[in-house]
Amino acid sequence: MASSRVTAEPSGTSALVAPLQRTDLPEADRIFRLAFGTFLRLPNPIEFAGDADFVRTRWAADPSAAFGAYLGKDFVGSNFATRWGSVAFFGPLTVRPDLWNQGIAKRLMEPILDLFTNWAVKHEALFTFAHSPKHIALYQRFGFWPRFLTAIMSKPVSGVRRVTEFSRFSEIPTSQREECLRACREMTDGIFEGLDVEREIRAVAAQQLGDTVLMWDAARLAALAVCHCGPGSEAGSDCCYIKFGAARSGPALEELFDACETLASAKMLSRLIAGANAGRERAYRQMIAHGFRSDFQGVAMQRHNDAGYNRPSTYIVDDWR
Numbered sequence: 001m002a003s004s005r006v007t008a009e010p011s012g013t014s015a016l017v018a019p020l021q022r023t024d025l026p027e028a029d030r031i032f033r034l035a036f037g038t039f040l041r042l043p044n045p046i047e048f049a050g051d052a053d054f055v056r057t058r059w060a061a062d063p064s065a066a067f068g069a070y071l072g073k074d075f076v077g078s079n080f081a082t083r084w085g086s087v088a089f090f091g092p093l094t095v096r097p098d099l100w101n102q103g104i105a106k107r108l109m110e111p112i113l114d115l116f117t118n119w120a121v122k123h124e125a126l127f128t129f130a131h132s133p134k135h136i137a138l139y140q141r142f143g144f145w146p147r148f149l150t151a152i153m154s155k156p157v158s159g160v161r162r163v164t165e166f167s168r169f170s171e172i173p174t175s176q177r178e179e180c181l182r183a184c185r186e187m188t189d190g191i192f193e194g195l196d197v198e199r200e201i202r203a204v205a206a207q208q209l210g211d212t213v214l215m216w217d218a219a220r221l222a223a224l225a226v227c228h229c230g231p232g233s234e235a236g237s238d239c240c241y242i243k244f245g246a247a248r249s250g251p252a253l254e255e256l257f258d259a260c261e262t263l264a265s266a267k268m269l270s271r272l273i274a275g276a277n278a279g280r281e282r283a284y285r286q287m288i289a290h291g292f293r294s295d296f297q298g299v300a301m302q303r304h305n306d307a308g309y310n311r312p313s314t315y316i317v318d319d320w321r
Contacts, residue, residue: 001036001054001092001127001298001321015104017111020059020066020078028068028078028094029055035077035094039129052236054092054321058082061203067111069095069104079108081115084244085185086122086194087308088115089320109142122194124303127320136301145305148279150319153292154271157240157264166259169201169212180214183221188246191316192309197244200226209233210240210267213259215252223247223256225317229267234321240264242274245317250282253315257290275319279310283317 037045210229235241
């Protein structure tokens, strides 16, 4: 997710931006909730996102890609970068509401773009509010261009239509996990050159945020889904969130949805959430056919107006929040 409130023109406030420290995570989380809740005009802004966690989880996944903004001794905002091999995106970027329109969001962009350059990624992107001209104007200044709507969709967890066999990363013996991760890289690289979600798979396993669903066609990986489950993850209570899902084919994607519902049911969760970029037309249509419905929409902004893997024949579900 991009920032909760930004301006295209800073007014001169000078903020120090530095690596985000563990001791600042509680305040970073508070500002994240307050900022988004205020922008969305919630009755009680601090309740934004409920018991889902987008701050601690992302810092723990890669502390070197998390940054904080400081005015004197005061912590005032944060931003996070995520790398999936050749693909990188950033967010949530949030600033304390009483300091909006001070240019702090712009400062928090600077180390992120430096990271993208150092990582030498092929595709850079973000998810932001489609209805906010100020968000879009800010990110256009850095070369990001609005392309396709991205729907955050969900459905009730119900009995699957057929039995789908799958394995879980958590069940794979430690001695075999590197081989499994190589299979995951091989599959995602075949969809978009260099795409690799090993970081997400390891983060979910290390932080016990959920599990990764793996579907095999003989010895070949046919589909995978990195799932966050329940409170303390990016899903929140009673939800299973497919943070990233990919399949080699339409039928494999359909079976992947069934497998994720089975995982959610086993964990006593009642709602399945996933993102659908409208540029991936076939995957988007399959989600609708499977019973997913839009909860809200944002827009994917992509640097240099590059489509990346947002193409009609790409069987990927994610949302870059």
